[in-house]
Amino acid sequence: MELNQLTIKEAQKGLAEKKFSSIELTKACLAQIKKHDKKINAFITVCEKEALEKAREADKIISHKQSLLLRNKPLLGIPIGVKDLYLTKGIRTTAGAKVLDDFVPQYDATVVERIKKAGAIIIGKTNLDAWAHGSSGENSDYGATRNPWNSDYVPGGSSSGSAAALAASMCLAATGTDTGGSIRLPASFCNLVGLKPTYGRVSRYGIVAMASSLDSIGHFSRRVFDAALILNVTAGNDSYDATTPPKEVPDYTKGIEKGVKGLKIGIPSEYFGKGLDERVKDVVEEAIKKMEELGARIVKISLPHTQYALAAYYIIQPSEVSSNLARYDGIRYGLPRERFADEAKRRMMLGTFALSAGYYEAYYLKAMKIRTLIKKDFDQVFSKVEVIMSPVSPNPPFKIGERINDPLKMYLSDVLTVTANLAGIPGLSIPAGFVNGLPVGIQFLGPQFSEELLFQVGDAYEQATDWQQRRPKL
Amino acid sequence: MKTLKNKKINAKNAKLSVEEVKHVAALANIKLSPQEISKFQKQLSEILDYIEILNEVKTENVEPTSQVTGLENVFREEKTEKCLTQEEALSGAKDKYQGRFKTKAIFND
Numbered sequence: 265m266e267l268n269q270l271t272i273k274e275a276q277k278g279l280a281e282k283k284f285s286s287i288e289l290t291k292a293c294l295a296q297i298k299k300h301d302k303k304i305n306a307f308i309t310v311c312e313k314e315a316l317e318k319a320r321e322a323d324k325i326i327s328h329k330q331s332l333l334l335r336n337k338p339l340l341g342i343p344i345g346v347k348d349l350y351l352t353k354g355i356r357t358t359a360g361a362k363v364l365d366d367f368v369p370q371y372d373a374t375v376v377e378r379i380k381k382a383g384a385i386i387i388g389k390t391n392l393d394a395w396a397h398g399s400s401g402e403n404s405d406y407g408a409t410r411n412p413w414n415s416d417y418v419p420g421g422s423s424s425g426s427a428a429a430l431a432a433s434m435c436l437a438a439t440g441t442d443t444g445g446s447i448r449l450p451a452s453f454c455n456l457v458g459l460k461p462t463y464g465r466v467s468r469y470g471i472v473a474m475a476s477s478l479d480s481i482g483h484f485s486r487r488v489f490d491a492a493l494i495l496n497v498t499a500g501n502d503s504y505d506a507t508t509p510p511k512e513v514p515d516y517t518k519g520i521e522k523g524v525k526g527l528k529i530g531i532p533s534e535y536f537g538k539g540l541d542e543r544v545k546d547v548v549e550e551a552i553k554k555m556e557e558l559g560a561r562i563v564k565i566s567l568p569h570t571q572y573a574l575a576a577y578y579i580i581q582p583s584e585v586s587s588n589l590a591r592y593d594g595i596r597y598g599l600p601r602e603r604f605a606d607e608a609k610r611r612m613m614l615g616t617f618a619l620s621a622g623y624y625e626a627y628y629l630k631a632m633k634i635r636t637l638i639k640k641d642f643d644q645v646f647s648k649v650e651v652i653m654s655p656v657s658p659n660p661p662f663k664i665g666e667r668i669n670d671p672l673k674m675y676l677s678d679v680l681t682v683t684a685n686l687a688g689i690p691g692l693s694i695p696a697g698f699v700n701g702l703p704v705g706i707q708f709l710g711p712q713f714s715e716e717l718l719f720q721v722g723d724a725y726e727q728a729t730d731w732q733q734r735r736p737k738l
Numbered sequence: 739m740k741t742l743k744n745k746k747i748n749a750k751n752a753k754l755s756v757e758e759v760k761h762v763a764a765l766a767n768i769k770l771s772p773q774e775i776s777k778f779q780k781q782l783s784e785i786l787d788y789i790e791i792l793n794e795v796k797t798e799n800v801e802p803t804s805q806v807t808g809l810e811n812v813f814r815e816e817k818t819e820k821c822l823t824q825e826e827a828l829s830g831a832k833d834k835y836q837g838r839f840k841t842k843a844i845f846n847d
């Protein structure tokens with residue numbers, strides 16, 4: 265196995281035992297990028313110089329032994345891709361959009377600060393649908409990203425570059441954002457673990473805002489344990505983000521191997537309706553059987569307002585988008601608004617319409633009320649079961665170009681993921697199988713701040729299967 | 739899951755008129771070409787048509803949800819902290835004047 269194919273846990277062991285250095289690990293990632301990224305287009309900016317410098321620093325710290333220091337730096341020496349929505353001080357940040365083509369931030373996002381403090385090495389800024397508007401990666405102003413499992417197919421979006429980079433072994437983990445499924449969908453399409461934390465669990469400060477009441481800050485990894493390790497670093501109250509509650513952060517890796525005996529898992533009938541691809545259904549039903557074998561109790565449940573979630577989302581999200589993108593005036597930074605591409609314009613206009621006088625009550629207010637009903641559905645279900653299990657996408661990965669000319673069809677990719685964002689609950693997407701050589705994931709949803717439980721459930725499934733060990737032929 | 743209704747949208751039964759598209763674009767400070775106006779009219783109308791499904795739900799006595807944290811009145815201590823220097827703050831501006839951002843005139847003298 266190549267160094268860049270290791271999990272974080274494995275890499276940390278290797279670094280601590282001096283089997284290899286962070287420089288070697290980082291160079292392996294950079295070499296992989298040089299070899300394959302022209303085709304995959306996972307990165308907008310590669311931070312070769314900075315990464316090697318940080319790797320040298322990491323090796324110095326490791327060589328001076330100090331396991332105490334290693335414990336205070338849980339990501340020491342680990343190369344990580346950062347979605348180009350996260351502000352990185354001194355490193356160009358574009359949000360995947362030409363409006364910010366020459367933007368160099370003067371401060372780090374809180375999450376960037378935290379992962380840097382933990383010793384992580386930022387290997388580059390990953391490609392994404394511009395402004396996080398998209399489900400496939402095809403809306404990037406810097407070219408579409410391709411799925412490393414089959415380059416004719418999309419990797420999913422909007423965190424397309426992060427997912428592709430990790431799947432192609434160009435880094436050991438990558439950060440993302442999930443506003444309507446933008447971590448869980450690419451994770452599902454690229455055979456990765458993707459975490460959407462509870463809204464407010466991780467600070468949004470310094471991350472280009474899409475829809476401020478829906479944006480969740482999460483990440484991709486190869487294993488559930490790695491996902492827990494990263495959340496230990498990123499989670500927690502931030503005085504710069506007033507929507508982060510003062511709730512304490514447990515050690516998410518502790519007790520991760522608890523297992524699922526007696527755990528009640530709810531299967532929502534509305535997520536298995538007519539639009540679900542039969543082959544995806546088969547993969548998910550196999551996974552459900554596996555959970556039963558592991559000792560979980562499967563309970564049929566209902567989330568009755570599921571069919572209204574996408575419509576509510578495509579009012580609330582564009583409305584908040586229209587407000588958040590108003591700041592890009594080209595005066596203080598960035599370039600003029602003429603450079604906005606189609607999808608951004610579509611969403612800004614949709615949102616402006618929904619919020620405008622004469623339409624606010626019929627659209628935005630109505631959507632906010634339906635949001636209440638969707639959240640209530642989850643609250644009621646979580647009084648009966650502990651987690652919910654469902655497909656992530658109604659279909660396997662689709663071909664590049666297949667949906668790009670039909671915005672509404674593209675929006676339908678989100679139909680099973682937007683509910684978690686509307687309710688503010690966490691979701692974990694896990695590799696669960698393949699259809700025609702393309703990955704298919706399953707998601708576990710839990711009540712707010714139940715990430716510990718989700719990691720336990722995900723880890724149990726992961727230990728009993730080997731999907732996550734497969735790698736694409738590049 | 740509801741499947742997509744394949745209703746034909748034309749200028750006559752479009753949810754959004756050309757005037758409304760122009761109005762909304764102006765509100766959002768977006769310039770549109772004539773081709774873009776008709777393209778977006780069609781696409782936005784299709785989306786708004788799909789959204790009609792929300793009318794099926796009775797919401798008279800339902801409270802709206804604007805945020806899901808339940809937090810209220812989050813304050814911080816009123817003390818001055820480190821902030822960007824003037825140079826840092828101006829570093830991205832294309833038009834500067836004596837250490838300030840330069841913008842278009844608002845009032846025509």
